[in-house]
Amino acid sequence: KQEVTQIPAALSVPEGENLVLNCSFTDSAIYNLQWFRQDPGKGLTSLLLIQSSQREQTSGRLNASLDKSSGRSTLYIAASQPGDSATYLCAVHNAGKSTFGDGTTLTVKP
């Protein structure tokens, strides 16, 4: 059974800091990994998708890496802003079946 763990569960940083969120999974047989953002009371917004054959993806201040053999992914956020405050979820996908981590709740203080 696939299990996804996200560390830390919560993170509070001052504005402008660079930070890393971690995601680990137990079964390396995945098609791809996707990072989402969720604001309180809202749905999920896709941030980055990394195919299993890729090592990383970048979008603006966000960079996600994937090491499938070790079952790890990281989401790097550069120059954090208060608007980045949200819960970040990672999900691994395989043949229509997806497993999510419990998320990291990020607070960026002005």
Add this chain to the structure above:
Amino acid sequence: NAGVTQTPKFQVLKTGQSMTLQCAQDMNHEYMSWYRQDPGMGLRLIHYSVGAGITDQGEVPNGYNVSRSTTEDFPLRLLSAAPSQTSVYFCASSYGGDATGYTFGSGTRLTVV
């Protein structure tokens, strides 16, 4: 607008009542899924489908039924609602083969009293 549409957005049920949560997508996605999200937790997979006529159970399927008669629609039926089914329900879809990521609906907030 292209995307995943969930209805209703909010619902209150009495214990023992049944209802259907609707999910529709207009992106011709093969894969569709239903999740529930409880406070402080990630999403747990209820049921999923890899194409019309094909469904399978996820992590927490008990108390829920699904069917997929068309590519566009994937309704979730609660047979006899229980307070433990109070949750936020999300529907998602993706192209077949996991070639792209998943697009999520805005969710249905269900309360069972």
